[in-house]
Amino acid sequence: MSTPGVPPEQSAEELFEEAPCGYLTTTPDGTILRVNRTFERWLGVRRGDVVGRRRFVDLLAPGSRIYHETHYAPLLRLQGEASEIALDFKRENGPPLPVLVNSIAVGEGEGAAIRTTVFDASERRRYERELLAARREEHEIARRLQESMLTGVLPEAPGLAIAATYRPAVRGLQVGGDWYDAFWLGEGHLGLVVGDVVGRGIEAAATMGQLRSATRALASTGLRPAALLEALDAFADRHRVGVMATLVFADLDLTDRTLSFACAGHPPPVLARGDDPPEFLWGGRSMPINAQGGGHRERTEADCDLRVGGLFLLYTDGLVEHRGSDLDEGMQKLLGAVGRRRDEVPGTLTERLVRDLEVEEHRDDVCTLVLALGRSG
Amino acid sequence: MLFAHGFGCDQSMWRGVWPRFAARHRIVLFDHVGAGGSDLSAYDVERYSELQGYAEDVLEICRELELSDVVFVGHSVAAMIGVLAAAKDPELFGALVLVSPSARYIDDGGYVGGFSREDIDSLLESMDGNYLGWSAQMAPAIMGNAERPELGEELTNSFCRTDPEIARHFARVTFLSDNRADLPEVSTPSLVLQCREDAIAPESVGRFVADRLPDARLVILDAVGHCPNLSAPEETGTAIAEFLSG
Numbered sequence: 351m352s353t354p355g356v357p358p359e360q361s362a363e364e365l366f367e368e369a370p371c372g373y374l375t376t377t378p379d380g381t382i383l384r385v386n387r388t389f390e391r392w393l394g395v396r397r398g399d400v401v402g403r404r405r406f407v408d409l410l411a412p413g414s415r416i417y418h419e420t421h422y423a424p425l426l427r428l429q430g431e432a433s434e435i436a437l438d439f440k441r442e443n444g445p446p447l448p449v450l451v452n453s454i455a456v457g458e459g460e461g462a463a464i465r466t467t468v469f470d471a472s473e474r475r476r477y478e479r480e481l482l483a484a485r486r487e488e489h490e491i492a493r494r495l496q497e498s499m500l501t502g503v504l505p506e507a508p509g510l511a512i513a514a515t516y517r518p519a520v521r522g523l524q525v526g527g528d529w530y531d532a533f534w535l536g537e538g539h540l541g542l543v544v545g546d547v548v549g550r551g552i553e554a555a556a557t558m559g560q561l562r563s564a565t566r567a568l569a570s571t572g573l574r575p576a577a578l579l580e581a582l583d584a585f586a587d588r589h590r591v592g593v594m595a596t597l598v599f600a601d602l603d604l605t606d607r608t609l610s611f612a613c614a615g616h617p618p619p620v621l622a623r624g625d626d627p628p629e630f631l632w633g634g635r636s637m638p639i640n641a642q643g644g645g646h647r648e649r650t651e652a653d654c655d656l657r658v659g660g661l662f663l664l665y666t667d668g669l670v671e672h673r674g675s676d677l678d679e680g681m682q683k684l685l686g687a688v689g690r691r692r693d694e695v696p697g698t699l700t701e702r703l704v705r706d707l708e709v710e711e712h713r714d715d716v717c718t719l720v721l722a723l724g725r726s727g
Numbered sequence: 728m729l730f731a732h733g734f735g736c737d738q739s740m741w742r743g744v745w746p747r748f749a750a751r752h753r754i755v756l757f758d759h760v761g762a763g764g765s766d767l768s769a770y771d772v773e774r775y776s777e778l779q780g781y782a783e784d785v786l787e788i789c790r791e792l793e794l795s796d797v798v799f800v801g802h803s804v805a806a807m808i809g810v811l812a813a814a815k816d817p818e819l820f821g822a823l824v825l826v827s828p829s830a831r832y833i834d835d836g837g838y839v840g841g842f843s844r845e846d847i848d849s850l851l852e853s854m855d856g857n858y859l860g861w862s863a864q865m866a867p868a869i870m871g872n873a874e875r876p877e878l879g880e881e882l883t884n885s886f887c888r889t890d891p892e893i894a895r896h897f898a899r900v901t902f903l904s905d906n907r908a909d910l911p912e913v914s915t916p917s918l919v920l921q922c923r924e925d926a927i928a929p930e931s932v933g934r935f936v937a938d939r940l941p942d943a944r945l946v947i948l949d950a951v952g953h954c955p956n957l958s959a960p961e962e963t964g965t966a967i968a969e970f971l972s973g
Contacts, residue, residue, distance in 0.1 A: 413846055437853065
């Protein structure tokens, strides 16, 4: 097909036919007008069988056919070109050929056409698949890591009911670093913790694991809440973990039902007692863990009397922070929901709070921990 | 008239169709939650695990805007969303226009939907392949359309804001749906617009939809492809206008 007397490298015909990419032109509705030899070879088709007889979309594997009709063709119509679209061509003999295509609409009226170049993307597609699989695997590992740290047995005792929920972000995003914990401190003392570390993914899950273990270990030495936070600051500072993590640590003395707690930059606990409306506990507040780098930070704690029938709730900000509405609104909603549900069994209460606050629509992780006195189970 | 877009696009798909109806109808355009300019934080995997969730949205729009005698125009999967909405609350709707509808994409016994389960899985794979590129690569190319900036705007909304996870989920819900049993429940007068050659919803599928709807007229368009609202807006608009006046 080369022009007599013209060297191949100067023949437009030759450059078209033997280009190192597939080349085809179609009418605006996709009917094939012309293909080059590279295209014929790659797909195992002959031009006589496709020109004027087949449409571009007919040559695609089924999945790509749908993609073509729902994305690629509309895109071409709307902007006159489309580039780097990944498609699969059917092949006469063999598996589908993964390609990247660029298309441009040219001419108008009767002369209107679409020019498309086709690049073999077999290797690239394999690589992309591996990347995608790796990303999904990482997400899965982080999720399992976090879940494995949040599935221990909660303390049990007559007249005491504790329940917790952990709800990972609804979709797509990597897991966060929320955690809850409840453990015996000996002699009728119970430790309760809910915390949240900065960041997402495996790193956040690992940081959470460290802070959670450190909190447990420090609590077992008999430190009071404010002193525990100070020790946690020192730990975080020394080991350079958990900067700006927030948490609440509470120590419940079951003999007289008093609760001491300290809150490091974390949303305030909720208390519901007797017939009083539920309230936030704004005492014992100080900065997040290891905020503003090292140095000594003043930690404070507060006490309250839980009384029989009392309910104490810890949670992470995902429960009250709703994209598009303000925090106050979310917090008022939480008080309302606790008020309505305070007599329910903690196990269902935590689930229903999450539902009442429409956490289903959240993109953030949510952790809740509820303790009820004077009730079991 | 309420225009609902299908999978893969947003309301800009109707730009060549709706203007001719604006003189005689109140025009309502919207993006499904998860598509186009919608609030992605309103996306709820549970709610949108069935087309019914999208149909509830349509009913909510109608009630919120206090619409009555609604002409619902739905393309592709939105046609079935309209079928579900009209079956649930027939009082709201005056007419249904179903553009390139399919009640079931996957072959089933004697029913020919056009695709196998494996085909749908390969679609989900090709979406994975494409969204890797969409996010970073496409945005500047689209934004840079200097001669026709309005197109850039439309496409940025339509494609670049689409969250890959949502798109995958919508694809799964769409192409695994089976709404054949819902068709006889629709009492609203309906128009089925079927393209001559449609790689997604072949003519037999359009005929099936029109046959099962109790009060439907089938019009075969000369347009080819799955999106006559975009490739042949004149012809599409004329067919709708004739149906509404007749």
